[in-house]
Amino acid sequence: MRQGEILLAGLLALFSLYLMYKSTELPIGYISGKGPGGGFWPFWLSLGMLLSCAAISYNWWRGRSPAAVSEEALMDAFGWRTVALVGGGVVAFVALIPSISMYGAICLFMIYYLRFLGRHSWLLALTIAVLLPIALFFFFEGAMYISMPQGLPFMQPFFDIMYDIIY
Amino acid sequence: MEVFSLIADGVLTAVQPVNLMLIVIGVTVGLFIGAMPGLGSVNGVAILLPVTFLVPPTGAIIFLAAIYYGAMYGGAISSVALGIPGASTAVATTFDGRPLALQGRASLALVTAALASFVGGTVATVFFSLFAPLLADVALSFGPPEIFALMLLAFATFVGLGGDDIPKTIFSICFGLVLAAVGFDTISGEPRLVLFDIQGFLRGIGFIVLAIGVYGIGEMLWTIEQTRGEVTTTNPKITVKGLASDTKEAVQRGWKGTWIGSILGFFVGVLPAAGATPGSLMAYGVAKMTSRTPEEFGRGSPDGVAAPEAANNSASTGSMLPMLTLGIPGSPTTAILLGGMVMWGLTPGPRLFIDESEFVWGLIGSFYISNLVAVLINLAFIPLFIWMLRMPFTILAPLIFVLSIVGGFAASRSMHDLWLIVIFGIAAFFMRKFDYPLAPAVLAIVLGPIAEPTLRQSLLLSSGDPMVFFTRPIAAPIMIIAIVLILLPALKLLRRKRHVAAG
Numbered sequence: 001m002r003q004g005e006i007l008l009a010g011l012l013a014l015f016s017l018y019l020m021y022k023s024t025e026l027p028i029g030y031i032s033g034k035g036p037g038g039g040f041w042p043f044w045l046s047l048g049m050l051l052s053c054a055a056i057s058y059n060w061w062r063g064r065s066p067a068a069v070s071e072e073a074l075m076d077a078f079g080w081r082t083v084a085l086v087g088g089g090v091v092a093f094v095a096l097i098p099s100i101s102m103y104g105a106i107c108l109f110m111i112y113y114l115r116f117l118g119r120h121s122w123l124l125a126l127t128i129a130v131l132l133p134i135a136l137f138f139f140f141e142g143a144m145y146i147s148m149p150q151g152l153p154f155m156q157p158f159f160d161i162m163y164d165i166i167y
Numbered sequence: 168m169e170v171f172s173l174i175a176d177g178v179l180t181a182v183q184p185v186n187l188m189l190i191v192i193g194v195t196v197g198l199f200i201g202a203m204p205g206l207g208s209v210n211g212v213a214i215l216l217p218v219t220f221l222v223p224p225t226g227a228i229i230f231l232a233a234i235y236y237g238a239m240y241g242g243a244i245s246s247v248a249l250g251i252p253g254a255s256t257a258v259a260t261t262f263d264g265r266p267l268a269l270q271g272r273a274s275l276a277l278v279t280a281a282l283a284s285f286v287g288g289t290v291a292t293v294f295f296s297l298f299a300p301l302l303a304d305v306a307l308s309f310g311p312p313e314i315f316a317l318m319l320l321a322f323a324t325f326v327g328l329g330g331d332d333i334p335k336t337i338f339s340i341c342f343g344l345v346l347a348a349v350g351f352d353t354i355s356g357e358p359r360l361v362l363f364d365i366q367g368f369l370r371g372i373g374f375i376v377l378a379i380g381v382y383g384i385g386e387m388l389w390t391i392e393q394t395r396g397e398v399t400t401t402n403p404k405i406t407v408k409g410l411a412s413d414t415k416e417a418v419q420r421g422w423k424g425t426w427i428g429s430i431l432g433f434f435v436g437v438l439p440a441a442g443a444t445p446g447s448l449m450a451y452g453v454a455k456m457t458s459r460t461p462e463e464f465g466r467g468s469p470d471g472v473a474a475p476e477a478a479n480n481s482a483s484t485g486s487m488l489p490m491l492t493l494g495i496p497g498s499p500t501t502a503i504l505l506g507g508m509v510m511w512g513l514t515p516g517p518r519l520f521i522d523e524s525e526f527v528w529g530l531i532g533s534f535y536i537s538n539l540v541a542v543l544i545n546l547a548f549i550p551l552f553i554w555m556l557r558m559p560f561t562i563l564a565p566l567i568f569v570l571s572i573v574g575g576f577a578a579s580r581s582m583h584d585l586w587l588i589v590i591f592g593i594a595a596f597f598m599r600k601f602d603y604p605l606a607p608a609v610l611a612i613v614l615g616p617i618a619e620p621t622l623r624q625s626l627l628l629s630s631g632d633p634m635v636f637f638t639r640p641i642a643a644p645i646m647i648i649a650i651v652l653i654l655l656p657a658l659k660l661l662r663r664k665r666h667v668a669a670g
Contacts, residue, residue, distance in 0.1 A: 001601075008601055012338065019345055022360050026352060035627030038352030038359055041619045045348075048341040055334035065332060067601050074600060079392050086391055087593060090384060090568055094585050102576065106569050113568075118561030128562070136573055144200075144210065146577045 001070035006060050013053035019046035089113060101151030101159070103133035134162075142166040173524070174296050177532025180525065181229060189222065189230040190533060194541045197237020198548065202245050204379060204574040207254035208238030208483075208500045216507055224511040225526050229533040231507060232487070235500055236288065236537045239443075239480050240545045243280035243472075247273055248552050249567050250390075251382040255374050255613040256443040256479040258606060259451040261382065263464060263471030270467055274410060277549045279417035279469045280476040283425040285542035287477030290429035291436070291484035292534040299488055299520070302437050307493065309438050311624035312635050316645035317438070318618040321445045322611065323652035324452025333656050335603045343611025344618065346372045353620060367583030374613045375578040376587050381605045383571025384592020387564060389599045410549065417469055424454040424474030432478030436485025443482035444613050450478035484534055491515055491527060 020043055027037025028044075060068040075083065093109040100108070107129045114125035140146045141162070150159050180186065200211040211234040219227030242257030247264035260280060267276035294302075309317075322340050326333065349360040350371030361368045428450035435446035454474035455464040464471045483500075490501040494515040508515055513523055520527050555563070575588045595605055629635035636646045 005601055008597065019360065022362065026355070026357055026359055030626070030631045035354070035631075036623045038355045038357055041622070042345050042348040042360055045341040045345045049338050049345065052334045052338035052341065056332075056338070059332070059334065065602065075392065078395065082395065083388055083392050083596070086564075087384075087388055087596075090572075090592070091589055093568070094572060094582075094589055097572075097585070098582065102573065106573070109569065110565055113565035114562065118559070118565075120559075120561065132566075132569065136569075140573070140577060144206070144577070146580075148573070148576060149582070 001067045005067040016049035102148035177528035180529035181533035181536040190233045193233025194237035197234035198241040201238030201241020204251040225529040247276045259475035266467035275413045279421045281545040283473035283477040284480040287429040287481035288538040291433040291481035311621040312642040315621040316642040320649040323649040339607040343608035344615040347615025380588040380591025381595040385595025388596040421469035421473035424470035425477045428474040428477030432481030433485040436482025443479040446482035447475035447479040450474040
């Protein structure tokens with residue numbers, strides 16, 4: 001935790017510097033007759049972020065924050081594995097949307113989570129994985145007129161059937 | 168006395184069978200739309216606007232106002248049951264609503280939210296009925312320096328009252344404000360902070376993207392990692408007796424927050440461009456500041472649920488005031504309502520109360536009825552929302568992930584934003600591990616688009632002289648309170664050091 005705290009503060013300080021640099025693409029000072037320039041607000045706030053990182057580092061050096069004095073590991077093997085499996089599942093879910101549509105991706109994600117991570121029965125996993133996208137389709141496309149990504153052309157026949165039902 | 172007879176006429180208009188039916192449907196639809204992460208009153212009102220051409224203007228605005236009310240109640244459900252604030256107005260509700268749900272006291276949180284919302288809405292309607300024209304004048308006297316001072320006060324409540332690490336809190340606030348500046352500079356119209364030259368950033372970063380990333384993905388990952396998948400939510404029970412005792416407890420332990428939220432929320436809501444989000448945040452801050460047990464806040468205090476919920480309902484009603492009396496919308500939803508009124512052939516402004524008095528008082532009457540209907544429908548649906556929490560966590564967790572992603576897309580319609588949600592979620596998880604408070608960032612991204620233009624306009628007005636904030640009679644005291652609150656942690660530290668040195 002101790003190393004992680006200073007590493008994170010360092011990364012955030014670098015990001016703050018990048019934001020300061022990007023802010024200077026617009027004027028950061030006062031322009032007579034026009035008021036503060038477009039970069040004024042983000043520049044000074046990014047500087048505020050950088051100074052906060054400096055204060056966080058100072059507190060770390062003085063051992064004032066709980067993480068700065070902790071000798072524990074950030075996460076144990078089980079924690080890393082859990083986060084990788086769950087977080088990885090969410091990343092894969094979003095990555096699949098452009099190819100197999102939002103509803104297709106929901107179906108696969110639910111099967112993955114319920115069956116493989118949650119260890120539920122195939123019957124329950126498949127029931128939820130099929131019914132949830134259908135219910136969401138009726139809610140978003142039918143009731144709210146919000147169109148979700150439909151994926152590659154091979155997904156179109158599914159959408160044609162569903163649109164026939166709602167229209 | 169004339170006001171009372173006008174209100175009575177208005178209530179009679181609202182309880183006509185057609186209007187009453189519209190209220191019931193509107194509130195129910197609004198409740199479910201509000202409970203869905205990513206969707207809020209603005210979606211419900213915008214989508215159902217065309218439907219209102221089927222009924223006369225009075226019925227139409229009553230219907231839309233009922234959706235607005237229902238969605239305000241619904242926002243709390245998502246905050247408590249899923250831990251994701253469905254709308255920016257419900258962010259502060261998450262602070263204590265979620266801990267209560269995790270302690271198995273979700274019904275107490277939901278009952279408190281419903282009752283506080285009811286009181287907030289009703290108090291605001293009474294204020295609205297009695298002081299509408301007078302308050303419209305006060306609201307007009309709020310220029311950019313006053314609004315900026317108010318925004319600073321909202322942030323100051325976090326720095327001064329939060330028990331969190333101060334540098335990390337300040338980092339979080341600045342980070343949220345910078346994210347709000349991504350996209351275009353609204354004053355010069357030039358592209359700004361197009362990060363890594365990715366064109367998707369030209370669209371800016373919406374509040375909902377950060378909120379869903381932080382709460383829907385980051386918090387969920389954190390919960391799963393901390394509890395090793397075995398979430399410790401004690402099984403919430405729903406019995407009539409249990410609900411009755413929760414109601415009693417909500418009244419006993421949430422009354423103070425409710426009153427603070429009801430009164431403060433209305434006055435903040437009335438101000439053009441302020442609205443329900445700063446209102447709910449300030450109400451939370453003031454409730455914590457004046458509480459005898461401030462340490463309970465953030466750990467499941469009913470007052471912490473009641474204050475923001477009363478405030479956001481109260482502010483919603485308050486924000487209708489500048490819309491009706493001045494033609495200035497206080498929030499995106501009231502902007503759509505305003506558009507609707509223009510479409511129906513009505514002209515909002517000072518003459519509306521005289522020229523269309525039946526319409527205006529019918530609407531005000533409907534506020535009373537909508538509130539009553541909303542609290543009854545909300546209480547009736549609490550068992551359903553509690554049932555959701557009784558699901559095994561291995562079913563609830565993927566549902567929350569799915570609702571986060573679907574809701575995130577519904578709000579922005581962009582894959583770029585979905586990836587941002589994931590990135591924010593993962594970043595939030597690691598920042599949470601190192602005790603960075605993220606709620607200030609979420610609130611900052613909401614308030615940033617109000618704070619920046621008002622600061623720049625104020626400095627333009629004064630030719631760059633920051634004393635503009637200290638020489639105006641309304642801005643100066645707000646500014647001083649904000650600065651004192653910001654300096655409070657440093658003063659406390661100094662006092663503690665002196666105490667140690669002396670002792």
